Amino acid sequence: MSAGLINTEALEDLVRQVAGRATVDRDLLRQLIREELPEPAISFDLKGAIAYTGLSKWRLETLAREEKIITRKEGAKTLYMRESLDRYIRSLPTWGEA
Numbered sequence: 001m002s003a004g005l006i007n008t009e010a011l012e013d014l015v016r017q018v019a020g021r022a023t024v025d026r027d028l029l030r031q032l033i034r035e036e037l038p039e040p041a042i043s044f045d046l047k048g049a050i051a052y053t054g055l056s057k058w059r060l061e062t063l064a065r066e067e068k069i070i071t072r073k074e075g076a077k078t079l080y081m082r083e084s085l086d087r088y089i090r091s092l093p094t095w096g097e098a
Helices: 008-019 026-036 046-053 057-065 082-092
Strands: 071-074 077-081
Touching: 008 026, 008 071, 026 071, 046 057, 046 071, 046 082
Parallel strands: none
Antiparallel strands: 071 077
């Protein structure tokens, strides 16, 4: 899970307000966050892969055919592996300054 999904400082402030505590145990807070957030999907169907990457159906199918991304088959359904999609997106050239 990405730590960037949760603003821990804001969450600590909320816990202080609700619980009336001056301090918050950060380890306990992290454990609670891990228990509450669902694990990210390890694969997507085509519709999910399109939403996840922003790539078109045609592009995803081409990347799979060219073996640039990993897919798996479950019957007639193609599953696009999240880690493979992440690797491909990270491999693309960057533009501009951040």
